[in-house]
Amino acid sequence: MTSPAPRDRVDELTVGSGARLEELVDRESLGQLATSFADLSGVGIRVFDAEGKLLADAAQPVELISYLSTLKHSRSAIESTVSSVKNLDPGPEGQAGIDGVSGGRYRVVALEHDGRRVGRLVIGPYFPPSLRDIPSQLLELEPALDLDRARQLLTMAPRVTDDSMDRLARHARAALDVVMFSGLRALLTGSMHLAAVRESYRELQSKQDKLQVAYDRLKELDRLKSNFLATVSHELRTPLTSIIGYSEMLLEGIAGEITGEQREFVTTIREKGEQLLTLIKGLLDLSKLESGTMSLRKATMEVAPLVRDVAQTMAPHAKKKGISLQAEVEAGLPALWADAERLRQVLLNLVENAIKFTSAAGSVKISARLSSLSTGGSADEGGLVLLGAQRTAVELRVADTGIGIPESERQRVFDAFYQVDSSSTREQGGTGLGLSIVKRLVEGHDGTVHVEANEPQGTAFVVAIPLKRATLRP
Ligand SMILES: Nc1ncnc2c1ncn2[C@@H]1O[C@H](COP(=O)(O)OP(=O)(O)OP(=O)(O)O)[C@@H](O)[C@H]1O
Ligand SMILES: [Mg+2]
Structure with a gap:
C-alpha cells in the first residue's frame, strides 16, 4: 500500500483524512503513554503503526518468559507466539487475543482514526489469575523444564483477569484517541498555516513575475x-x-x-x-x-576659476533682468577630479534657472565650500546613515530669491521634461531638460544634487562632488 506524500495532502487541505499514526501523535507522547500504561498495569505494551512499524515499546520483563527462552523447545514456541502476535489481525471486533505456551496471554487492539485502522496495540504477556500452575502442554513440550523454578517464576508474573484486561485495553485506546485528536488538531492547524503561507507565497511569486515582466x-x-x-x-x-x-x-x-x-x-x-x-x-x-555612452573627461581642476567663469558668463544675462549675481568661493578649496566642461554645464544650468525664476531686484548667489557627503546611506534612512561612509566633498550652491519650489515638487524637478508650472501661460521658456541633465552629470561624478528652500525666500540647489580619495587633505 502506498500512502500519498504528506505534501499533497497538505496542499489539498484534506489533512488528517489520510494521516498516519506517526503524523497524528508524536513518538514521544506515544512512548510516555505506553510507559504509564505499563507502570499502571504491570503489563508490557507496544504500539505499531498500520504497516507494522514499532512506534513505542514499553515491554515489561517477565522472568518466566526469560527463563523459558533459555530452553530450546520453549524458546522456539515463544518465538512463534511472538511472530503470530505481530501479525495478528484484531478482526472486525477490533480486539483479539492469543495464548502463549507459557500460559501468558497477549491482547491485540486496533487503533482507529476517522474510520481507518491506523495501528495496533499489543499488550502482554499477562497471566490470568485462574492459571494456577504451569500448563501441562509446556511440561510436554519442554522435558528439561525445572518445574519448581518455573512455578516460582509464575508467582511473580503479572496477573490480570480478562475482564480487567478488557477495561485496560479500552482505557489505553481511549487515551490514545484523545492524544490522536489533539495531534490531529495540531496537524490541521500547522498544515493550514503552511497552506496559507504557501498560498501567499504563490501569490507573491506571481505578482513578482508580473512586476518583472x-x-x-x-x-x-x-x-x-x-x-x-x-x-x-x-x-x-x-x-x-x-x-x-x-x-x-x-x-x-x-x-x-x-x-x-x-x-x-x-x-x-x-x-x-x-x-x-x-x-x-x-x-x-x-x-x-x-545609455551610459557619455564619457566624462576627468582631470584635476580648481573650483574657483570655474565659479568665476560661470559668474562672468551669466553676468550680462542677470544684469539684463536687474538681478544681482554674486560668487563666493571658500579659501583653500582642494582641487576636484572632474570633467571641468561638464561641471561648468551643471553650474550654468543652475544659474540660468536661478535667473530665469527670479524677478527683477532679486539676487542669485553661487558659492563653493568644503563639506562632506555620506555615501551608502541617506539621511532619510535614519540610523542607516551611520553605516554609510562620509566623504569629503566640495559643495556648490546656487541660491536665488525667486519664486521657490514647493516641497512636494523638489524631487520631481529632476525628471526629464518636468516643469513645476507647465501651463501655456507660463512666462519662462525652456523644455524641462536642464535639471535632469544636471542630475545625471553630477551622478557621473559620484556626487549628489538636491533642492532646499532658500531663506527667507527662493530656492537653493546644492551639488556635492566628492574629492578623489587620494586627493583628500589631512
Ligand atoms: N531656481 C529655480 N526656482 C524655481 N523653480 C525652478 C528653479 N529651477 C528649476 N525650477 C523648476 O524646475 C523645472 C525644471 O527645471 P529644468 O532646468 O529641468 O527645466 P527648464 O529650466 O524649465 O527648461 P530647460 O532647462 O530645459 O531649458 C523648471 O521648469 C521650474 O519649474
Ligand atoms: Mg533649466
Whole structure:
C-alpha cells in the first residue's frame, strides 16, 4: 500500500483524512503513554503503526518468559507466539487475543482514526489469575523444564483477569484517541498555516513575475526612447546648423545687402535656430547619459576659476533682468577630479534657472565650500546613515530669491521634461531638460544634487562632488 506524500495532502487541505499514526501523535507522547500504561498495569505494551512499524515499546520483563527462552523447545514456541502476535489481525471486533505456551496471554487492539485502522496495540504477556500452575502442554513440550523454578517464576508474573484486561485495553485506546485528536488538531492547524503561507507565497511569486515582466518592458521602452531621441536629435542637428550658418551669412551681407526688416526676420530665424540647437544638444546629452555612452573627461581642476567663469558668463544675462549675481568661493578649496566642461554645464544650468525664476531686484548667489557627503546611506534612512561612509566633498550652491519650489515638487524637478508650472501661460521658456541633465552629470561624478528652500525666500540647489580619495587633505 502506498500512502500519498504528506505534501499533497497538505496542499489539498484534506489533512488528517489520510494521516498516519506517526503524523497524528508524536513518538514521544506515544512512548510516555505506553510507559504509564505499563507502570499502571504491570503489563508490557507496544504500539505499531498500520504497516507494522514499532512506534513505542514499553515491554515489561517477565522472568518466566526469560527463563523459558533459555530452553530450546520453549524458546522456539515463544518465538512463534511472538511472530503470530505481530501479525495478528484484531478482526472486525477490533480486539483479539492469543495464548502463549507459557500460559501468558497477549491482547491485540486496533487503533482507529476517522474510520481507518491506523495501528495496533499489543499488550502482554499477562497471566490470568485462574492459571494456577504451569500448563501441562509446556511440561510436554519442554522435558528439561525445572518445574519448581518455573512455578516460582509464575508467582511473580503479572496477573490480570480478562475482564480487567478488557477495561485496560479500552482505557489505553481511549487515551490514545484523545492524544490522536489533539495531534490531529495540531496537524490541521500547522498544515493550514503552511497552506496559507504557501498560498501567499504563490501569490507573491506571481505578482513578482508580473512586476518583472512590466519592469523589463519599461526598460526596453526606455531604451527605445533613448535611441529614438539620440537618432532624431542627431538628424536634426545637421540641417539646423545649416539654417543657422546661412542666416548668419545673410546677416553678414554675404549674399548682398538686406533691408532692416529682412535683418529683423533673419535675426529671429537665427535666434530661434540657436534655441532649437540648444534643445537638441540637451536631448543628445540626455540620451548619451541615459545609455551610459557619455564619457566624462576627468582631470584635476580648481573650483574657483570655474565659479568665476560661470559668474562672468551669466553676468550680462542677470544684469539684463536687474538681478544681482554674486560668487563666493571658500579659501583653500582642494582641487576636484572632474570633467571641468561638464561641471561648468551643471553650474550654468543652475544659474540660468536661478535667473530665469527670479524677478527683477532679486539676487542669485553661487558659492563653493568644503563639506562632506555620506555615501551608502541617506539621511532619510535614519540610523542607516551611520553605516554609510562620509566623504569629503566640495559643495556648490546656487541660491536665488525667486519664486521657490514647493516641497512636494523638489524631487520631481529632476525628471526629464518636468516643469513645476507647465501651463501655456507660463512666462519662462525652456523644455524641462536642464535639471535632469544636471542630475545625471553630477551622478557621473559620484556626487549628489538636491533642492532646499532658500531663506527667507527662493530656492537653493546644492551639488556635492566628492574629492578623489587620494586627493583628500589631512
Ligand atoms: N531656481 C529655480 N526656482 C524655481 N523653480 C525652478 C528653479 N529651477 C528649476 N525650477 C523648476 O524646475 C523645472 C525644471 O527645471 P529644468 O532646468 O529641468 O527645466 P527648464 O529650466 O524649465 O527648461 P530647460 O532647462 O530645459 O531649458 C523648471 O521648469 C521650474 O519649474
Ligand atoms: Mg533649466
